[in-house]
Amino acid sequence: MILAEERRQVVEYASELADLTPGRTGNLSVRDGRDGDAFAITPTGVPYDSFDASDVPVVGVDGEQRDGAMKPSSEVPMHASIYEREDVGAIVHTHSPWSTALAVAREELPPIHYMIVAVGKRVPVAEYAPYGTDELAANIVQAMDEADATASLIENHGLVVTAADLETALENTVHVESLARLYLQTRAAGLEPATLSDEQLETVLEQFESYGQ
Numbered sequence: 001m002i003l004a005e006e007r008r009q010v011v012e013y014a015s016e017l018a019d020l021t022p023g024r025t026g027n028l029s030v031r032d033g034r035d036g037d038a039f040a041i042t043p044t045g046v047p048y049d050s051f052d053a054s055d056v057p058v059v060g061v062d063g064e065q066r067d068g069a070m071k072p073s074s075e076v077p078m079h080a081s082i083y084e085r086e087d088v089g090a091i092v093h094t095h096s097p098w099s100t101a102l103a104v105a106r107e108e109l110p111p112i113h114y115m116i117v118a119v120g121k122r123v124p125v126a127e128y129a130p131y132g133t134d135e136l137a138a139n140i141v142q143a144m145d146e147a148d149a150t151a152s153l154i155e156n157h158g159l160v161v162t163a164a165d166l167e168t169a170l171e172n173t174v175h176v177e178s179l180a181r182l183y184l185q186t187r188a189a190g191l192e193p194a195t196l197s198d199e200q201l202e203t204v205l206e207q208f209e210s211y212g213q
């Protein structure tokens, strides 16, 4: 079976989508290495716990399905385009409610908390286009490039997070969602959220580089 490990990861982590996004609206993918030419992606239109590794679709970066018993997510063009960026090993897409509330307002997430540096100094919002289209994929890639971010909101749609591996992409999806919630709750309380300066964010980035075991 091709991409056996990547497909196993899709099966293992798909259930985490259920906690992040309503219904079956999310999808995730894992690339064959950080520069591979194919990826394993969640199948379309089935519950997250109803498939095994052999069902998981394998799609080339050209968008063509190569293997797997089930059809891939309708957001294949988005995943394929984002994999043109270097060092992206996994992608998570959700309609998680707090991030999507910001996306509906067509507002980006500013640096209101130091944890934002997990995905950049801000989370931009990509211009709306119909789901599943190449145009939407291009808008998302452009927004992430311009903001030098690994995540982007999508106008009137949701959130996309990329990372070197799937565990990190899911972890950062949770970070962005909780920051979007903090931001909107602060505003809902009638308070004005303050933002960190570029210098303060640079210091956090240095601290993050030396953090860990």
Ligand SMILES: [Zn+2]
Pocket: 025, 093, 094, 095, 131, 157, 158
């Ligand atoms: Zn979507």
